[in-house]
Amino acid sequence: MSSSKRFVRRFANPARGLIYLIGIIVPQGLRRDWRQEWEAELQHREMMLSEWDNLNWRNKGELLKRSLGAFRDALLLQPQRLEDEMFQDVRFGVRRLLKTPGFTLIAVLTLALGIGATTAIFSVVNTVLLRPLPFKEPDRLVMVRETKFPQFSEFAVSPANFLDWQQQNTVFEQLVGVRPVTVNLTGTGDPERLNGATLTDGFGALLGVTPQLGRDFLSEENQVGRNNVVLLSHNLWQRRFGGEPDIINQKIILDGQPYTVVGVMPAGFKFLEWQSELWIPLAFTPQQAQNRGGHNISLVVGRLKPDITHEMARVEMSALASRLEMQYPEVNAGWNVILMPLLDATVRTIKPALLLLLAAVAFVLVIACVNVANLLLAKAAVRQREIAIRTALGAGRFRIIRQLLTESVLLAIVGGTAGLLLANWGLQLLLQLAPQDLPRVANVSLDARVLAFSAVITLLTGILFGLVPALHASKPNLQEPMKDASRGLTAGGNRQRMRSSLVVVEIAAALVLLVGAGLMLKSFWRLLQVDPGFAPEQALTMTVALPQNKYGDGTRQTAFFQQLLDNVKALPGVESVGAASHIPLDGNDSVVSYEVKGQPPAPPGSFTSANYFIIEGDYFGAMGIPLRKGRVFSEHDTKDAPLVVMINETFARKNFPDENPIGKSLNFDSADNPVYREIIGVVGDVKYYGLDREATQQLYFPASQEPERKMTLVARTAGDPLALTTAIRNQVHHLDKNQPVSDIKTLAQLVSTSIVSQRFSIWLLGIFATVALVLAAVGIYGVLSYVVAQRTHEIGIRMALGAGRREVFRLVVGHGMQLTMIGVVAGLSVAFVLTRLMATLLFNVSATDPLTYTLIGLLLVVVALLACYIPARRATRVDPLVALRHE
C-alpha cells in the first residue's frame, strides 16, 4: 500500500487518526501496544454501533470525545518516557565507553585519583573538625582559661579565681577544673606509670556521661581527705584488672596511697584528647583555695546554660574577671578570661594544616576534572560527525547535551566508585603517616557524611568536566564538521581554543599546588636544619616519678637519683648520664618568674619569666649542651652550700647585654623576702617548645638544692641507645622494685615526634603536587599531540614550501610554551594571593619566597618542554607527500 493511501485510510476516521497522532508522544517502548489497545477498542465500538444502532454523527462525536481521553492517558506515561530515554542514554554511554577502553581507563583512573584523594582527606577533616564531640549537647561545652601575657595567648587558671567563677557566674550550668596528673600504680603486677586527670565536682553532669560500671564521683568526694576515690578507663580496667566487675569498691595503690575504685568509664571514653587512664577528684585545701597567684588548674570546661550564647558568656566572664581584678589588684592585675568552644579548642592546632590539605586536594580534583574534560573534548571532536548527523536527523540540542552528560556522569560514577575504594585504602596509609597526637584520629572512618560528600563531588565532577565539552559539541552547527573534515587543516578553531584554555587552567592550578608544596618543603627543610641546641643522636631518655608518700622528703629523692645515676654510669656502653625535671620538646611546660639583683623590679602586672630545669648528674654532657661560660654544678653545690643557678645564652643576652653574668644573683622568691642564687655558668640555648620556636630564657637549678620527685633520665651511649633500655630499667627496679619507668624513647625520637605533623603535611602535599604535575604534563602532551595530528596537513604544506624541521619543531614547541607561559603567569599570580593564607604554617620562609616561585615556575616550564618534545618530534617527521594526502 502506498503511503498516501495508508494516510487516507488512517485519517478517514478522525477518532483513529487522533489515536495515531497522540501515539507519537507515547514512550517508544509502549507505543505499539498503546495504539493497538486504543484502536482495537475504537474499531470494536464502531463495529458494535454500526451493527446495533447506526454510526450516526452523535455516536461518532462520542467516539471522538473518548479518543481525546487518550491524550491524558499518553501524557501520564511521560515519566516512563524519560526513564526510557535515560536507559537508552546509559546503555549507549556504556557501549561507547567500552568501545574505547583506553580512554575510559585513563579517565576513570584520573577521576579515581582526584575523587579518592579528596574523599580520604575529607574523611579526616570530617572526623577531626566536623564531627561533634561525643558528649551530651556538645555545642554548649566551652573551654575557659585565663590570659594576660602576650607571649602566652592563654594560661592555666588559679584555684581561687576558679572558685570565684564557680560561685559568681550566671552563665554556666557546670564549671569543672581539670588538672592532668601522672601516678604510679603498684600492688598488682608490674609497677606502672599512668596518665590521668583530676577533676573538680560536676564532671559527669558536665559531659552527660555516666560510668559503665559503678558510679560517678559524689560532691563530698571533692573534699580533702575524702578524695581517695578513682574512676578507671575501660582500657585500664581490662588491661590491669582483667575486666572483673568486682573491681568496684576495691582498693588500688596509686603513688603508694590506697584509692577506692568507684566506677569504670565506658569503652572509648576520652576527654580532651588526653590519654587518661583514670580520673580522681580534685580537692583544694583551705590554703590552696586561697591561691590566686599560682595558675595551676590547666583548664576549665563549662557547660553553658541552655539560652546562653558564647558571646553572652564571654561578656559575663570578662566582667567577672574585671571585678576580681579590682578586688585583688596585686595578684589579678591584667588577668582576663578567654573562652573557646570545646571542639575548637580540641582541634585548633591541626585545623590550618588540615584545611591546607583539603585545599590542595581540591586542586588535584580540579586538575583531574580539567584533564578528563580535555580528553572528552578530543573525543567530541572525533564524534562531531556523529553528533552532526544526529542533529540533522532531528535530535534537539538538549537531547544531545543530555546524552553527553550521561556519558560523563557515568564516567564520574565509575571513577567515583574506584575513588572510594582508593580512599578507603589511602586512608589506612594516611592514618599510618598521621601524627599520633592528631586529635580524634582514631575515629577516622568513611561514614555516611563522607559517602554523601563523595557522591556529591562525583556528580559535580561529572557535570563539571562533561558540561563544557557537551555544550561545545552540541552547538547546532551542521556545516563546520563536514568542512573541517574535508579541509583537514587547523580545524575546529573554537574547540582548539577551549582545549588550550583548559590546559592553561590546568597548568595554573598545578603551579599553585606546587608552589604551596614547595613552600612547605622549604619550610620543613629549614626546620630540619635547625640546631636544637643539644645532640639528639645516641641518647636514651626515660622518666622516673617517685611517689610522694614514699619519697616525700627531698633528701630521699636526691639520694635515689644520685644512686641511680651512679649505677647507670657504671653500665658498659654508657658514656655519660644525667637527669632533669623535664627535657626539651617533651611537651611539658615549666615557667618561673625572676628578679635580677641590682636591677629595678618589673612594673606591677608585668612578668619576667623563664623556663627552668632541675638537673642532676652530668645532664649537659648527656644532652650535648655546650658550656659557654663559667662552670657546671658539682658535688660541692649541696643543700647547705651557697645557692646557685645556671642560665642560657638568651637569658644572659636579655638580662646582661653588656656584662658578664657570672657572679650576678637572681631572686625567685617575693621581692620583700628575697632569696638570692648566684649565677655560676652559661650554657647554650636549647629549643624548648619546638624546633620552629625561638629559644626561650632558660634556667637550671641543681637537684641537690631544689629536689624533684619526677626526673627524666638522659643517657648518652656508645652504641644503639635502645639496647640499654632493659639494663637501665633493671637498675631502677634494683633500687625500688615498685618503681615504674615511663616514656622510654631516644632523644632522636623526641625530635622526630616534635615535627611529625609537619612531616605528615609535607608527605601528603608532596604526593598531591606530584600527581598534579604529572596530570598537567599529560594535559599539555595530550593537547599538543592532538594539535600536531590536526595540523599534519598544514605542516606538510609548510614543509613542501621549504620549512625546515627546525622551524616545524619551533612551531609546535612554541605553541605549547605559549600555553605554558600563560598558565605559569596566571598560576604565579593566584599562588601569590593564596599562599598568604598558609603563612602561619611556614617556618622561616616567606609565603612569597621568590626562590620557590622561580624554581617551581622553571620546573613547570621544563616539564612542559618535555611534554612538548614528543609531539614536536612527531611533527618534524611528517612526510610532506603523505601529509598532503592526509585527510
Place this chain on the structure above:
Amino acid sequence: MNRKLYKVERNFMGKGYLSYSATAILQAVANGYQYGFDIMDMTGLPSGTVYPALRRLEDLGLVKSKWEKQSIAQADQRPPRKYYELTRGGEAALAEAVKRYRLLEQTPALKPSKPTSERG
C-alpha cells in the same frame, strides 16, 4: 502472606487508600467488565480517567491485562483487544475499599449495556 498482597498493602500504606474512581473501576472489572470502553460505560467515567487508572492499578498489581485471542479479532477484522482481570491482590484491595465506599456494593453484577460486548 502472598507476595502480591504484601505489595498491595505496602502501596496502600504508601499512597493512601484507593480513590473512589479507582475503586469503581476495580469493582467494574470484578463484575466482569473487562475492556476499557465497557468500564467507561459501566462507571460513567471518562476515558481520560479510566485508562490512566487501569495502568496504575496494573502497576500496583491489582489488575492484570491480556490480549484477546488473535482468532477472535481476525473474525471481526480488527486488532485484538486488551482485557483486564482482577488479581488476588485486587480482590483483597477491592474488599477493603468497598467497606469504605458502601455505595458501590449496589452496583449491578454484569448487566449488558447497550453495545453488548462479547466474551469468551
